Amino acid sequence: MGAFLPTLLLAQQELKRYDRAKYADVVYTKLGFGEVNQQLLTSKQAEKLGRRIRQIQKDYGTVIVFASLVPKEANDWKNGNLGGLPAYYLGEDPRAARNHVMILFSEEDGRNWIRYGRDNEADFTPYTGELNQLFTSKYRKPNAYRPIHRLLKYIALIFDRLDNERKNNLLHPQLTVKEWIGLARAEMDITGDYATATTHLQRAVALDSANAETLMLLGYAYLEQQDWEAAATAFRTAWSLDANFETAVGYLTLHYLRHDNETVKKWEARVQQFTADFSEKIHNVAHYPSPVHFIGNATDRAFQELFQQEIRQSKSEGIPEADVHP
Structure with a gap:
């Protein structure tokens, strides 16, 4: 079909399978735990953390993504072969691409990799080490709730430390x-x-x-x-x-x-x-x-x-x- 196909048509077709949420005046794919809620958390834990994520997204205009990686995916990520993974979860919403916190972690040993949007990267990079420590190598599936909860609490604390002008700029970016x-x-x-x-x-x-x-x-x-x-x-x-x-x-x-x-x-x-x-x-x-x-x-x-x-x-x-x- 040549000219009829947009660049990201296949990705967009994939996104249609998921629930949608309202974010920054845009209806888009519901972002939160990725596979975490299905593989690592009880439904009650997922709902509690979901409420926390929704509140952070509402208060600071950010998107929080947790993605658990199976061993092969974790190895690919370590070797730099999953560069498109953030786009897979965030899609092409420029606001989400600008202001997000993404935590990818290995199901095997709990090792994590944290990525930020281009607008909030400067705000969060100084705290990356502390965020990493909250999700320790002692992580195991039965205890997934606590490290995720600690991370969310700390993410909210980092946003709270920003001045009002900075918060407003993240919530209401000037789009091109x-x-x-x-x-x-x-x-x-x-x-x-x-x-x-x-x-x-x-x-x-x-x-x-x-x-x-x-x-x-x-x-x-x-x-x-x-x-x-x-x-x-x-x-x-x-x-x-x-x-x-x-x-x-x-x-x-x-x-x-x-x-x-x-x-x-x-x-x-x-x-x-x-x-x-x-x-x-x-x-x-x-x-x-x-x-x-x-x-x-x-x-x-x-x-x-x-x-x-x-x-x-x-x-x-x-x-x-x-x-x-x-």
Whole structure:
């Protein structure tokens, strides 16, 4: 499917299997214990620690992640082969990437590795040694609760030592255009919350009104909310800045959903100028319903119908290939 696939589509599909929580105005994967609550803690212990984690996240805008590593994973981490693990747990939420405390530890001997977000790293690095000592090599599964509880208490204490301005900066980071776009893509990909995505994109537009990607995505967000005029305005501006395939698809979808058949033909021709396998792309979207970064329910439905039209027309013209994709 080429251009339809966002870079992190597979990771995002994986994230869909987990519960979601509200964090810094973003609905995202529920982060907390990783596998710990399933393998090391009783349900009562996990719930008590969960409450503590939720309070820290609320008070300081941070994400707390505990991940227990099996021996092979621990060896990979020691050898520097699990560099993508933080991204696996944190996803692409820029706020989580900025302000997090991640404790990875070996199930075998309790050895731990602590990582921080780029915004809170300076605040926490001086205390890394003390945090390490709280999770000692004497760790064993039956006693997992106590070291984790001590760690959470100390993490909260470190945040408490920060002045009010520093706390506020961590809670309310000033995001870049790229980060607002990233949040919007996460909403469109993972949660389908197009209203929240619209808010993120509007903030990106306020920072840079000439960013074609922002306006293209804004067009899709409005399209999914059936705000046709706003979608048309966003696509028109995006097209004037960068006449690309994704924006052409957005225009095509918009006019199709508005039943503007004459304009549909015009934009269908423009989309075909960008790709020699337009029919194949329509077929893929129609038959493989995994959402992608700029295609939501409305676009998916329109493409399914367009594909069926393509098949019917091919059959009426006696083209043998029309039976290839029933």
